[in-house]
Amino acid sequence: MYSKNLIKGTLQPILLKLLEENGRMYGYEITQKVKELTDGKIEITEGALYPTLHKLEAEGVLSTEKEYIGKRVRKYYTLTTSGNSVVTQKVNELNDFMSTIGLILNSKAKA
Secondary structure, eight states, X not given: OOOHHHHHHHHHHHHHHXXXXXXXXXXXXXXXXXXXXXXXSOOOOHHHHXXXXXXXXXXXXXXXXXXXXXXXXXXEEEEOHHHHHHHHHHHHHHHHHXXXXXXXXXXXXXX
16 A cells, blocks of 8 residues: 555546546545555545545536435535546646656666
8 A cells, every 4th residue: 555645646636537537426436446446555535535525626626416315415526627627637747747756766876
């Protein structure tokens, strides 16, 4: 499992990409999908997930819809029209960052 610090910096692109690929999703569903796709190497806690989702909602990137399941309320998240362009931007930024970090980590020390 990866450290919380590594996951924190990549959470927005992860969430946005999942919503782009899966349409509307609720919080627990998101955490389980990430766990499944990463063979348990990335586990997103509620304490990290919901503040990020709420921030993206406040920025107009996500919209929400409540659905009542018996006595429980499930909140679904979907990308807004502007959110679709943010996905590409955030994923490209993360990919570029990983390539840049690779330059440092894979370089040979020069004497």
